[in-house]
Amino acid sequence: MSDDQTLTAPGAQTRRALLAGAGAVGAAVALAGCNDNGTGTAAAGPTTGGPGATSSDPGATASGGEVIAKTGDIPVGGGTIFASKGVVVTQPQSGQFKGFSPICTHQGCPVSRIEGDAIVCTCHNSRFSIVNGAVKQGPANRPLPPKDIKVTGDEISLA
Template identity: 50%
Template sequence: MTTSEEPFSGPRRRTVVATIGGVGLAAALTACGGDSDSGDGGNDSTAPAGAQSSGGGDGATGAVLARTADIPVGGGKIFKDEGVVVTQPTKGEFKAFSNLCTHKQCPVTSVEGGTINCPCHGSKFSIADGSVEQKPATSPLPAAEITVDGDSITLA
């Protein structure tokens, strides 16, 4: 006679921690992205965040996203979970944009050759201002708000 009784049938600790962490992250991202700036005149863009900052500000509103040394000069880095791309067009100048292409909302996947690149239909955007460098997108990537404080970059 065998029994297959488990000592605990509830959710495992990792499941609970992951679920709670995901809820907290969603709440934090919602709080950070609530003020959108639609001044770009875009027709089908949806931005998770508002206007950008390339320095200054209070720096106390978000967790550190990256270190300035993590963002290459003339390039950038995509933060998929946070929905942003951070670029450094020239030494010491940092910009941030939505990671969703304004053409069909595909996430961008690379930053190369001075552009932020979408794999879905080949749109390319400037690392300096998010403007369209190659269509089919017709609207620039919406700016995201960041703060640079010392060597720390945070979502504002």
């Protein structure tokens, strides 16, 4: 039977149609990881840690939102990645806490570690400031978006 013949069995497909469909699905999956949608905003990417990701997840809850850490858990001049909560919490100066998206603005990879005063994406080595999420080193050219966090006493929660 050739690919040009009419099929009479219900639901039957030609080999050409099956291969074309499989190729289209594979191409769509491959391209989705590299797409910025033409809007300058990174496509949705994974929200769990990549290579070398560090994470802490107390999991307690409070009335203002889910408690993700105690203030003492966040190093001064550094920070912690909470990949499962979708936030990076930093403490640039004692008592000053900031929240950022854990997804790199270059190609949507998760950031994976904090080195000194930089949030690092090891996919392409972009580095972002722990103070304001600004790009310290590309290839990313947009800052990490801020995430709302709330500090109540010694608890840090998602706002």
